[in-house]
Amino acid sequence: MKQVTFHEDARAELAEASHYYEDRVPGLGQALIDDVEKAVSEIVVHPNACGRVSKNLRRKVLNRFPYGLIYAVETDRIRIVAIAHHKRRPEYWRYRLA
Numbered sequence: 001m002k003q004v005t006f007h008e009d010a011r012a013e014l015a016e017a018s019h020y021y022e023d024r025v026p027g028l029g030q031a032l033i034d035d036v037e038k039a040v041s042e043i044v045v046h047p048n049a050c051g052r053v054s055k056n057l058r059r060k061v062l063n064r065f066p067y068g069l070i071y072a073v074e075t076d077r078i079r080i081v082a083i084a085h086h087k088r089r090p091e092y093w094r095y096r097l098a
Contacts, residue, residue: 003077013083047073
């Protein structure tokens with residue numbers, strides 16, 4: 001089983017989004033985190049099942065929230081590059097690939 005790592009900006013996006021939802025409805029921030037954790041678990045089991053957004057990146061759409069996990073399947077790990085809101089500027093996270 002491959003190790004999963006998060007780009008530091010992806011971690012920040014998750015924290016920001018979960019705080020946003022938690023401020024609106026208590027418990028909703030944790031629900032977002034749970035949705036992300038479920039998506040990561042599914043990615044680990046079937047890393048190539050999600051659609052490609054580029055040659056080396058895929059997107060896993062969350063079940064309950066308007067976000068997608070942008071990730072790369074590498075030899076020794078799965079790297080989460082972004083937790084991207086569907087309405088946010090497309091491909092804003094490209095600089096993180098360096």
